[in-house]
Each structure stands twice: as structure tokens, then as C-alpha cells.
Amino acid sequence: MWSGLAVATLAAVYAARGVFGVRGRAVAVFVVIANIAAVLCTAWLALEATRTTQKGLVWLLSAGSERDARHRPLLQVVDIYPDREMSGVESLAGPDQLLLEAERRRRVAVAGWGLSREQLRGVGAAAIERFDAAPQPVGISRLDWPERVREGSPLRISGNVAGVDRGRIRVLLGDLELGIAATDPGGEFELDLLAPLPGRYVLDLQVVDENDALVDRGPLPLQVFAVPRLNVLALAASPSFSWRYLANWLSDNGAGLLLRTRVSQEHFLEQRHNVAADLTAQDIDEDTLAAFDIVVADSEAWSRLAAAARERVERxxxxxxxxLLLLTDDVSGAAREALPELAPGLAEALPRSDRHLRFADWNPLPAIDLPALAITGAESLWEDEDGMAVAAFAGSGTGRIGLALRLPVYRWVTAGESDAYARYWQHLLAAIARPQPARLTSQRSSRIPFVGMRLELCFDAAVNPEVELVGPDAATVALPMYRRATGACALLWPYAPGWHGLRNGDETDFFYVYTSSDWRGLQVAERIAATGESTGERAESPAGTTWNLPPQLVFSVLLVILGLLWWEQKRRPVRLVKPEPDGA
Structure with missing residues (x-):
């Protein structure tokens, strides 16, 4: 802008001198002022041209940039997506070249999809003064899913699709379609599935448009862990369909179960699956309890249990x-008095019919009738549509005590909603049962690592620093570890796509490495975000054209302008005429 203003000033001075033909001293004064202005503008323009060329703003063109070689000075950043090679433009192939150029230029602007975090480290201390972000490419721009899940647990895949109207998301395992979901007008989508059998999978996520044409696709790695066998001690005050369906579901899923049902004042019926423990009539000893992960009892059976046994369970x-999970539909004072001291509270409420059960943002469970009760003063596990808890838990030392309304959820099974029944009980038992030992996991510097990307892996402080990397070809190499305040870390550059394992003793933590052509939209979104954070501002499109002229052209134009000024001065010499006195 200032260069254009200087040139316009010179042109205006020259035009004014040719237009104003006033004779006398005014002409001489104007000529002197015009020449001084021309010399000052010439010097300033030359200084600006030199400064802009040597220490001025240099454009780094990343993939997706729409700038061309007319915008100087500029450099092309060649990375995993070299969209084009421009003739006459210097290419930078790595962080080292970026660092050297940034140290020389000091002022940097970026156009396109931005720089990777490694390239941003290469820019170093240079200030990124401007970032002209190119539009997001068509396809997946955001993708969220749990990489590690337990078998049978809910699996939610969500994200955003850019540039596709009325698109659909399909998830396949081989030729088997696991689920399909449509995108909303903003491109957002959610797909809820159930985790398959234990193992490592690479699902195929596809994006298709309204004409079923493939728009984008990529791998979706998933690790499914076997659920550790849950040992359940169930105490029932009387036989019922609820206990029968619960026992069948637990045994079908490999859980250990001892169900003791009172059939008379002094007689009990015991049903066992995968356990060998025995119970006495009214008491439960400590050795027997140690074999179980959770005690599930209805309120009547709990209240009729010996006081010593109840105290032993609570301890x-x-x-x-x-x-400890208690089931109740009793509003009597005796039922409330039998609750453990740290158990959630009960409150009377109006009976509710055909109410869906919810937890967080999960898909709601089918409608069911609820008794005139609500649970208070605890962390909710299932709620009705009005936000009133029907199942909740409270912490007690290292364990948890849960309270749930006794609901006829077995009717979901008879109505063909077995998945809803499994979700209900699985969430209840997993939240309250004895916690399982934590698995070996690592924290990665990038959730979606690509081949050749610098990747930092960190483990918690308890991990032995002797960690081996197992590649997709089963080759093993020891990782050199270094210590941080949060634990042990290692650096690596994956050389091949596929599953990689981090072996530490008897445990192995797996992660997936993508090819450079996978999930282009996700890579672009990460680069735009990283460059925007380094810049402090983001421009969705170029705000205008910056004219950075080469010095040879600038000096040539200035010499022509000065020559014209000299020639015009010689052609019309100024003669100073003494003014005649008035009235002569």
C-alpha cells in the first residue's frame, strides 16, 4: 500500500508541474517543493524495496494454497501433499530448511492448509504474522471414536463431513456392514454400535453422497478387550422373572454367578454358574465375599440378612x-432404614409410565413404567426423561454402593430388545463392581500417527523404562527411554503402516499407524489448527494481494521518473522575473 502511495505521489507531482503554468516566483517555489518531494519519495521507495526484499514478509506456500509465482517473495513448502511444483519458486523440503529461511527472513506468512507441528518447530523464532487458510477439502474433517473398548460395550463414532450435502456414513468390517448414519445440514454425524468380540480390527469407514458415490474413506482401528469375568453374588427374597432373566444373561455372557433365592422362612435355592462357593443360611463369611466382585440384592433380602453379614459386606x-448394588421398589421406612449408611437416598415421586431411560448422551433405552420413587444424593447411572435418577451410586472408601429401582426391564428381552437389556445391566454392574487392574497404555503426541511422522510416546511413572517396539512385520527393537516428570517417554518415526505394539514385560499396548494418504481431511484440519494457534489469528481466505516488487524493477522505475523530471526541467527552464511595482 505504501509503495503504491509513493508512486502515486511522484506521478501527481509530475502531472502538477505540467499542468500549472503560472509564471513568476510561485513557479520557482513549486518546482523546489516538487523536486524535494520527488527525491524524498524516491529515497523512501528505494529503502522500502530493499528492506522488503531482504527482511520483509515471505510467504510460505503449503498444500492447498491458491497463490502463484506472481506474489513475491515466496517459498513453496514441499511436504506429504505437494499439490503442484511452481517453476522459479524455491522449494523447502524439511524443517531444517524452514529454520534457516525463517532465521534469515524473520517475518513469515503462511498460505494454504498450514504447516505440521514438526514444520512449525522448524520455523523457530520467526514470527508467523499472517495465515491465509485454504478451504477444508471435501471429506471427513473431524472424527471421534474410542480406540479401546470392551466387548459388548457401546461404540459411538461421530464427526463432521465437509463439502457434502445429505451425505451418509457407512462402517464395514470386511464385507459386513455394521452400521449406517446420515449427516445433518452442518455435516455432523453420530453412529452407535456395539463392540464386537475381543481382538484388533481395522474397520472401513466410508462417506458417500446422496447418489451413493464414494467421497472419502479410511481405516478405523479398534481394539476390543475381553471383559474380565465378573463374579456376582445375588440375593433374592423370592423367585421372580427379573432374577431369572438376569441369571440367564449373566451365565450366557460367561460371568460367575451364585444366586441364592429364599423359597421359605428357612430354606433357600442356590443357582451356580462358574463358581464353587457355598453360603450358610443367614450369614456370609469373608472368604466367600472375597471371591466376588459385586453383591446384588433386593431390599427385602438385604434387610433379612444377619446384621453381622451386612456389616461385613460394607467393610x-x-x-x-x-x-454393592441394592434393588428396591419399597417406600416403607423399614426399607430405608436397612440401607447402608453411605448408600444413595430415596424420595417419593409420582408414578411415571412409558418413560425412556437415559445416561449422558447415549441413545435412550426403550420406554418402561417407573414406580413412585426417585433416587437422590448420588451420582446418577440411569435417569428418566425428566432427569430423575432411577439408578445411582455413591463412593464408600475404595468401593461403591449403588441403589436402583426394581424395574421390569426383562420385558425388553421378550419384546426383542435384548441389546437394551444388556446395555442397562452392563452399565450398572461395570460402574459399581470391584475395579479391574489398569492396562498398560501410552499417551501419544498425535492421535492419528502417520508413516514417517515424529511420534512421542509417554507412559506413567510406574512403567519399567524397558519398552520394546513390535512392528507390523513382528520385528522387535528396544526403545531408548528418557524421563519426564510425568513418566518415561520415547521418540520414534514409524516406518510402515499397520498395528504396532509397545511391549513392557508381559503387557503390550497397541497403536495403529496410518499411510500418508489416509484421512487427508483430518491431517488438513490438524495443520490448520496448529498454524492458527502459532499465528494467533486465522483468515478464511486471502484478504488481498501484497505487491512485493524485485529491487531491479523498482530502481529502473525510479531512474525513469528522475530522468523525466530532469528532462522536463531542461525543456521548460524557470526564469525569475522581477515583479513590476503596482500602478507602473
């Missing part, structure tokens, strides 16, 4: 992490 909840 193991506090000290050893045993879980």
Missing part, C-alpha cells in the same frame, strides 16, 4: 473395593 466395600 469389604470400604476396604477392598467390593461393589
Amino acid at each position: 469389604l466395600v470400604r476396604d477392598q473395593g467390593l461393589g
Whole structure:
């Protein structure tokens, strides 16, 4: 802008001198002022041209940039997406070249999809003064999913698709379609599935438009862990369909179960699956309780249990992490008095019919009738549509005590909604049961690592620093570890796509490495975000054209202008005429 203003000033001075033909001293004064202005503008323009060329703003063109070689000075950043090679433009192939150029230029602007975090480290201390972000490419621009899940647990895949109207998302495992979801007008989508059998999978996520034409696709790695066998001690005050369906579901899923049902004042019926423990009539000893992860009892059976047995269960909840889940539909004072001291509270409420159960943002469970009760003063596990808890838990030492309304959820099974029944009970039991030992996991510097990308892996402080990397070809190499305040870390540059394992003793943590052509939209979104954070501002499109002229052209134009001024001065010499006195 200032260069254009200087040139316009010179042109205006020259035009004014040719237009104003006033004779006398005024002409001489104007000529002197015009020449001084021309010399000052010439010097300033030359200084600006030199400064802009040597220490001025240099454009780094990343992939997706629409700038061309007319915008000087500029450099092309060649990375994993070299969209084009421009003739006469210097290319920078790595962070080292970026660092050298940034140290020389000091002022940097970026156009296109931005720089990777590694390239941003290469820019170093240079200030990125401007970022002209190119539009996001068509396809997946955001993708969220749990990389590690337990078998049978809910699996939600969500994200955003850019540039596709009325698109659909398909998830396939081989030729088997696991699910399909449509995008909303903003491109957002959510797809809820159930985790398959234990193992490592690479799902195929596809994006198709309204004509079923493929727009984008990529791998979706998933690790499914086997659910550790849950050992359940169930105490029922009387036989019922609810206990029968629960026992069948637990045994079908490989859980250990001991169900003791009172059939008379002094007689009990015991049903066992995968356990060998025995119970006495009214008491439960500590050794027997140690074999179970959770005690599930209805309020009547709990209240009729010996006081010593109840106290023993509560102590193991506090000290050893045993879980306790009580089921009730009784509003009597005796039922409330039998609740453990740290259990959630009960409150009377109006009976509700055909109410869907919800938890967080999960898909709601089918409608069911609810009793005239609500649970208060605890962390909710299932709620009705009005936000009133029907199942909740409270912490007690190292364990948890849960309270749930006794609901006829077995009717979901008879109505063909077995998945809803499984979700209900799986969430209840997993939240309250004795916690399982934590698995070895690592924190990665990038959630979606690509081949050749610098990747930092960190483990918690308890991990032995002797970690081996197992590649997709089963080759093993020891990782050199270094210590940080949060634990042990290692650096690596994956050389091949596929599953990689981090072996530490008997445990192995797996992660997936993508090819450079996978999920282009996700890579672009990460680069735009990283460059925007380094810049402090983002421009969705170029705000205008910056004219950075080469010095040879600038000096040539200035010499022509000065020559014209000299020639015009010689052609019309100024003669100073003494003014005649008035009245002569």
C-alpha cells in the first residue's frame, strides 16, 4: 500500500508541474517543493524495496494454497501433499530448511492448509504474522471414536463431513456392514454400535453422497478387550422373572454367578454358574465375599440378612473395593432404614409410565413404567426423561454402593430388545463392581500417527523404562527411554503402516499407524489448527494481494521518473522575473 502511495505521489507531482503554468516566483517555489518531494519519495521507495526484499514478509506456500509465482517473495513448502511444483519458486523440503529461511527472513506468512507441528518447530523464532487458510477439502474433517473398548460395550463414532450435502456414513468390517448414519445440514454425524468380540480390527469407514458415490474413506482401528469375568453374588427374597432373566444373561455372557433365592422362612435355592462357593443360611463369611466382585440384592433380602453379614459386606466395600448394588421398589421406612449408611437416598415421586431411560448422551433405552420413587444424593447411572435418577451410586472408601429401582426391564428381552437389556445391566454392574487392574497404555503426541511422522510416546511413572517396539512385520527393537516428570517417554518415526505394539514385560499396548494418504481431511484440519494457534489469528481466505516488487524493477522505475523530471526541467527552464511595482 505504501509503495503504491509513493508512486502515486511522484506521478501527481509530475502531472502538477505540467499542468500549472503560472509564471513568476510561485513557479520557482513549486518546482523546489516538487523536486524535494520527488527525491524524498524516491529515497523512501528505494529503502522500502530493499528492506522488503531482504527482511520483509515471505510467504510460505503449503498444500492447498491458491497463490502463484506472481506474489513475491515466496517459498513453496514441499511436504506429504505437494499439490503442484511452481517453476522459479524455491522449494523447502524439511524443517531444517524452514529454520534457516525463517532465521534469515524473520517475518513469515503462511498460505494454504498450514504447516505440521514438526514444520512449525522448524520455523523457530520467526514470527508467523499472517495465515491465509485454504478451504477444508471435501471429506471427513473431524472424527471421534474410542480406540479401546470392551466387548459388548457401546461404540459411538461421530464427526463432521465437509463439502457434502445429505451425505451418509457407512462402517464395514470386511464385507459386513455394521452400521449406517446420515449427516445433518452442518455435516455432523453420530453412529452407535456395539463392540464386537475381543481382538484388533481395522474397520472401513466410508462417506458417500446422496447418489451413493464414494467421497472419502479410511481405516478405523479398534481394539476390543475381553471383559474380565465378573463374579456376582445375588440375593433374592423370592423367585421372580427379573432374577431369572438376569441369571440367564449373566451365565450366557460367561460371568460367575451364585444366586441364592429364599423359597421359605428357612430354606433357600442356590443357582451356580462358574463358581464353587457355598453360603450358610443367614450369614456370609469373608472368604466367600472375597471371591466376588459385586453383591446384588433386593431390599427385602438385604434387610433379612444377619446384621453381622451386612456389616461385613460394607467393610469389604470400604476396604477392598467390593461393589454393592441394592434393588428396591419399597417406600416403607423399614426399607430405608436397612440401607447402608453411605448408600444413595430415596424420595417419593409420582408414578411415571412409558418413560425412556437415559445416561449422558447415549441413545435412550426403550420406554418402561417407573414406580413412585426417585433416587437422590448420588451420582446418577440411569435417569428418566425428566432427569430423575432411577439408578445411582455413591463412593464408600475404595468401593461403591449403588441403589436402583426394581424395574421390569426383562420385558425388553421378550419384546426383542435384548441389546437394551444388556446395555442397562452392563452399565450398572461395570460402574459399581470391584475395579479391574489398569492396562498398560501410552499417551501419544498425535492421535492419528502417520508413516514417517515424529511420534512421542509417554507412559506413567510406574512403567519399567524397558519398552520394546513390535512392528507390523513382528520385528522387535528396544526403545531408548528418557524421563519426564510425568513418566518415561520415547521418540520414534514409524516406518510402515499397520498395528504396532509397545511391549513392557508381559503387557503390550497397541497403536495403529496410518499411510500418508489416509484421512487427508483430518491431517488438513490438524495443520490448520496448529498454524492458527502459532499465528494467533486465522483468515478464511486471502484478504488481498501484497505487491512485493524485485529491487531491479523498482530502481529502473525510479531512474525513469528522475530522468523525466530532469528532462522536463531542461525543456521548460524557470526564469525569475522581477515583479513590476503596482500602478507602473
